[in-house]
Amino acid sequence: MPTPPLLELRQVSKVYARGLLAREQVVALNKVSLTIDDQRPSIIAVAGESGSGKTTLGSLVLGFIQPTTGAVLYRGQDVARLNGAAYLRFRREVQAVFQDPFAVFNPFYRVDHLLETPIAKFKLARSKREARRMMEDALNAVGLRPEEILGRFPHQLSGGQRQRITIARALLLKPRLLVADEPVSMVDASLRATILESLRRMRDEHGISILYITHDLTTAYHVSDDILVLYAGNVVEAGDAEQVIRQPKHPYTQLLIDSIPWPEVDRRWGSVELVQRDGAAASGGCRFFARCPAAMPRCAQSAPALYRVSEAQAAACYLHEGQPVALDEVLRASDRAVMA
Amino acid sequence: MTMNQNAAPTLRVSNLRVTYYTDAGRVTAVNEVSFALAPGERLGLVGESGCGKSTLALALMRMIKPPGRIESGSAIVRTDKGEVDLFALDEEDMRRARLSVISYIPQGAMNALNPVLRVGQQMIDALQAHVPEMSYQAMRERAEQALESVELKRSVFNLYPHELSGGMKQRVCIAIGILLSPRVIIADEPTSALDVVVQRQVMETICKVQAQIGASLILIGHDMGLMAQVMHRVAVMYAGRLVEVSPVRALFTRPLHPYTQALIQSLPRLDNRGVFRGLPGLAPSLLRLPSGCAFHPRCAQAMAVCAQVVPKPITTADGRFVACHLHDSVDSDLTPAPVLQEQSHANAPAA
Structure with a gap:
């Protein structure tokens, strides 16, 4: 029997209902499938604007919320049904780094507390000395000098240092999967490169796969192997990072990439026409219809499938209707290496 | 340029x-x-x-x-x-x-607007503080023009900040910033x-x-x-x-x-x-x-x-x-x- 994938999302939807009899329904995520292979660690970026469902996706993977339909499987086991030792193992092997490096610290404790807690909780060390060594190793691994960090209070450290401590904390537990939700958006531009470097080292030196959730396509391009672009809860484009950024096939991805302010004076932004059409967001149609410069009448009627536009790229747009419909395998991250 | x-x-x-x-x-x-x-x-x-x-x-x-x-x-x-x-x-x-x-457009316009006042009222307040002799009609016209110049509809004048998206709120702050040129x-x-x-x-x-x-x-x-x-x-x-x-x-x-x-x-x-x-x-x-x-x-x-x-x-x-x-x-x-x-x-x- 082949080993089950590390992480598998099978047609996962999340619907938030409100009002009496749940009359108002908000589809935060619509039938998203994604597979991260167990064999080859990779970084998968989940990119989208606010409200695209990217954080919902992260919360589902972390088991904080349950899917309305579909299933999230971790090593073949449904995350919603984990219990006992399997649940504890999941909690240890799947770690998270969040956006705000200020909010995760309790200002009354020294930063050591953040590192000591998981060691105690999962009984990782047999002695204080061993615990100390583990903490020092983890800090070294993210490029921090332990003697400058341990014993300090959070307010004595910069945002970049704090964010790297939260990555060190995740690293302590030797996870298999890290969910990093906007880890650099609140960090100074000059420190971003250092943190992204830490993420890449987690993949290369520690064999950890990373779900990198972000609104920033420039960092997604730089750090990830594959990119999944979400729009209003739907996967609109997915595939190899280089291809998606350099040759985006979905009009939405094209618009996003065109709007990136590259720090280059000769690469101008903003040549794609901005459209706002009325009678939009009709149920059943493509969710991007209202803003799409290439929309056709049929786009308002029914939503397109995810078409496979190349070996390692798929786009959910009728412009590519001639192509074969992509099954989940395009979203299977590490197969890309075989295909390419 | x-x-x-x-x-x-x-x-x-x-x-x-x-x-x-x-x-x-x-x-x-x-x-x-x-x-x-x-x-x-x-x-x-x-x-x-x-x-x-x-x-x-x-x-x-x-x-x-x-x-x-x-x-x-x-x-x-x-x-x-x-x-x-x-x-x-x-x-x-x-x-x-x-x-x-000299005017200042703050970081995080979301928090810069008063949540209990309509957008228009906040613009009128700004005008009143500087040109009290202006008539209400004239002030309103000036405010709506400013909204138009930042690509908002004139009707935004009557809305509350919570009815606007983040980008719209930022535009309102820009409109206030340029009210008096x-x-x-x-x-x-x-x-x-x-x-x-x-x-x-x-x-x-x-x-x-x-x-x-x-x-x-x-x-x-x-x-x-x-x-x-x-x-x-x-x-x-x-x-x-x-x-x-x-x-x-x-x-x-x-x-x-x-x-x-x-x-x-x-x-x-x-x-x-x-x-x-x-x-x-x-x-x-x-x-x-x-x-x-x-x-x-x-x-x-x-x-x-x-x-x-x-x-x-x-x-x-x-x-x-x-x-x-x-x-x-x-x-x-x-x-x-x-x-x-x-x-x-x-x-x-x-x-």
């Missing part, structure tokens, strides 16, 4: 110094900052958190609160009625100058909370209205991408001082200061995928600034003199400004800057 390089500068800041008196000692957040802004010019102000860029903006608005204090310097704005030194105005005149001479607009990271497409639209709107009313713009931020896309010149701040001010193209292609060079190299561009070069070290605490040039402990090109002497700012022949010992009279193109007009454009006549 409507920037006029040859005209007398709209704003001339000279030797500005702002200090905070804290329990741990006196902190100089803005130290001997001088620069000039041409009419219609868009100047970017970049630097790491805590480098003093927001303090500089607040100082120009005279909104520094104790324990902070403007110690010295002048900020002269050229208006239709002549020149005014913002730091010499009394409180009442400064109140009038805000919005009509100020000469200088300071925008403090106006798009940092917005999605990329909205960010692009809002930036385009800011530039459009800024050009329309002929104001100069100071954009504070740390997104070098935005700077590359929309600014004419960029000023780089480090530990309270300006270390380089250059035209945008020169800054990105031939940065002069080692800090700017490291900053430019750390940026994720399209053609350097996967190449990471973070800045070594950390920004210094303003309480314990390194001796000499504050950047020397992180500088790959530091020399012995850098730890001892604060580098004197100089203006190059092509009008760039840099404060670094590497450029100390080594290059014959470089001449010491005149005392007051260090970074004014090469052609700008002394006012």
Whole structure:
């Protein structure tokens, strides 16, 4: 029997209902499938604007919320049904780094507390000395000098240092999967490169796969192997990072990439026409219809499938209707290496 | 571009110094900052958190609160009625100058609007405070025109802030900022909370209205991408001082200061995928600034003199400004800057 994938999302939807009899329904995520292979660690970026469902996706993977339909499987086991030792193992092997490096610290404790807690909780060390060594190793691994960090209070450290401590904390537990939700958006531009470097080292030196959730396509391009672009809860484009950024096939991805302010004076932004059409967001149609410069009448009627536009790229747009419909395998991250 | 390089500068800041008196000692957040802004010019102000860029903006608005204090310097704005030194105005005149001479678009416009007042009322309030003689109808017309100029519908006048998206709220703040056609607009990271497409639209709107009313713009931020896309010149701040001010193209292609060079190299561009070069070290605490040039402990090109002497700012022949010992009279193109007009454009006549 082949080993089950590390992480598998099978047609996962999340619907938030409100009002009496749940009359108002908000589809935060619509039938998203994604597979991260167990064999080859990779970084998968989940990119989208606010409200695209990217954080919902992260919360589902972390088991904080349950899917309305579909299933999230971790090593073949449904995350919603984990219990006992399997649940504890999941909690240890799947770690998270969040956006705000200020909010995760309790200002009354020294930063050591953040590192000591998981060691105690999962009984990782047999002695204080061993615990100390583990903490020092983890800090070294993210490029921090332990003697400058341990014993300090959070307010004595910069945002970049704090964010790297939260990555060190995740690293302590030797996870298999890290969910990093906007880890650099609140960090100074000059420190971003250092943190992204830490993420890449987690993949290369520690064999950890990373779900990198972000609104920033420039960092997604730089750090990830594959990119999944979400729009209003739907996967609109997915595939190899280089291809998606350099040759985006979905009009939405094209618009996003065109709007990136590259720090280059000769690469101008903003040549794609901005459209706002009325009678939009009709149920059943493509969710991007209202803003799409290439929309056709049929786009308002029914939503397109995810078409496979190349070996390692798929786009959910009728412009590519001639192509074969992509099954989940395009979203299977590490197969890309075989295909390419 | 409507920037006029040859005209007398709209704003001339000279030797500005702002200090905070804290329990741990006196902190100089803005130290001997001088620069000039041409009419219609868009100047970017970049630097790491805590480098003093927001303090500089607040100082120009005279909104520094104790324990902070403007110690010295002048900020002269050229208006239709002549020149005014913002730091010499009394409180009442400064109140009038805000919005009509110099206006401020805050970071996180989401929190800048009053949630219990309609947008229109907040705009009327601003107008009433400055032109009380104006009739309600005229004020309303002016407010709705301002909304239109930032690409909002006139009907937004009657809405509450919670009925607007983040981008719309930011546009309302811009509309308020331009209500009285100020000469200088300071925008403090106006798009940092917005999605990329909205960010692009809002930036385009800011530039459009800024050009329309002929104001100069100071954009504070740390997104070098935005700077590359929309600014004419960029000023780089480090530990309270300006270390380089250059035209945008020169800054990105031939940065002069080692800090700017490291900053430019750390940026994720399209053609350097996967190449990471973070800045070594950390920004210094303003309480314990390194001796000499504050950047020397992180500088790959530091020399012995850098730890001892604060580098004197100089203006190059092509009008760039840099404060670094590497450029100390080594290059014959470089001449010491005149005392007051260090970074004014090469052609700008002394006012």
